[in-house]
Amino acid sequence: MKGIAVVMKLSEIAKILESDFLSGEEKKDQEFHYCRGSDLMSDVLAGFAEGSVFLTGLVTLQTVRTASVSGAGAIVFVRNKKPSPEVIALAKQEDIPLLVTPLSMFVSCGRLYQGGLTGVHGNR
Amino acid sequence: MTSIHKSYHVAKNDFIHAGEASIHVKNLLKSMNYNQDLVRRVAICGYEAEMNLVMHGGDGELSVDVNSERVILEVADRGPGILDIELAMQEGYSTAKEEYREMGFGAGMGLPNMKKNSDALKITSEPGQGTHVSMTFYNKG
Numbered sequence: 558m559k560g561i562a563v564v565m566k567l568s569e570i571a572k573i574l575e576s577d578f579l580s581g582e583e584k585k586d587q588e589f590h591y592c593r594g595s596d597l598m599s600d601v602l603a604g605f606a607e608g609s610v611f612l613t614g615l616v617t618l619q620t621v622r623t624a625s626v627s628g629a630g631a632i633v634f635v636r637n638k639k640p641s642p643e644v645i646a647l648a649k650q651e652d653i654p655l656l657v658t659p660l661s662m663f664v665s666c667g668r669l670y671q672g673g674l675t676g677v678h679g680n681r
Numbered sequence: 682m683t684s685i686h687k688s689y690h691v692a693k694n695d696f697i698h699a700g701e702a703s704i705h706v707k708n709l710l711k712s713m714n715y716n717q718d719l720v721r722r723v724a725i726c727g728y729e730a731e732m733n734l735v736m737h738g739g740d741g742e743l744s745v746d747v748n749s750e751r752v753i754l755e756v757a758d759r760g761p762g763i764l765d766i767e768l769a770m771q772e773g774y775s776t777a778k779e780e781y782r783e784m785g786f787g788a789g790m791g792l793p794n795m796k797k798n799s800d801a802l803k804i805t806s807e808p809g810q811g812t813h814v815s816m817t818f819y820n821k822g
């Protein structure tokens with residue numbers, strides 16, 4: 558499906574998702590084109606992730622390492638899931654901004670889609 | 682260009698460190714100015730193999746041998762081995778425990794993903810002895 562495709566700054570994504578930065582706020586001007594919502598690590602590793610924002614409900618160290626390895630540019634934890642200090646420290650070390658939103662996965666994806674982001678497989 | 686060999690110990694069930702070796706390799710290749718695509722492919726395959734060692738295998742090593750032409754990545758463990766490699770290679774096949782599924786693993790996509798992202802993949806396994814995964818990546822500049 559065709560539609561408007563835009564580039565969004567991380568600060569705009571944070572605003573749309575009513576979310577707070579847990580780390581990486583200095584990267585708020587970084588631009589994003591693609592988004593993925595997934596709780597399946599192999600899914601993230603199997604597909605295109607470079608420069609995408611990664612929405613997930615899993616707040617483990619492996620979530621951060623999966624993002625690092627796959628090249629995802631930022632992580633948003635949905636449903637107010639708060640990671641441990643170790644997870645935040647790892648994200649800082651890997652230089653990946655972490656955000657947390659009170660919204661569900663469904664509503665988060667819906668808002669970003671409405672805002673113009675494209676899926677990691679290139680469609681809307 | 683120089684040739685580099687590095688080896689990392691990886692421990693079964695150690696989720697605090699699982700994936701660290703692959704991230705080290707990623708940073709090493711990046712610092713050697715390999716192209717982004719090669720770095721990403723090696724990192725993804727290393728990470729999948731490393732997680733397999735941690736979840737299904739046993740204690741072992743992840744090692745990498747790098748020169749200007751290619752990267753060889755090897756992950757060897759002293760775990761239970763794989764009885765039927767052809768079956769394990771099938772997309773969707775997984776014996777992952779519930780606790781691993783809760784962490785986002787167990788889709789049965791790791792091995793197919795390694796095959797897709799490497800230029801050559803060789804798995805040898807001796808049931809009861811362990812598993813050895815070897816992958817080659819050519820540097821296409």
Ligand SMILES: Nc1ncnc2c1ncn2[C@@H]1O[C@H](COP(=O)(O)OP(=O)(O)OP(=O)(O)O)[C@@H](O)[C@H]1O
Binds near residue numbers: 762787
């Ligand atoms: N090092 C290993 N030692 C023993 N068995 C293994 C090893 N690696 C893989 N396997 C077996 O092969 C199966 C398939 O592996 P694969 O990586 O494709 O999927 P998975 O690890 O189960 O799930 P995913 O990788 O999607 O998280 C595993 O479930 C396991 O039974």
Ligand SMILES: [Mg+2]
Binds near residue numbers: 732787791
């Ligand atoms: Mg796997």
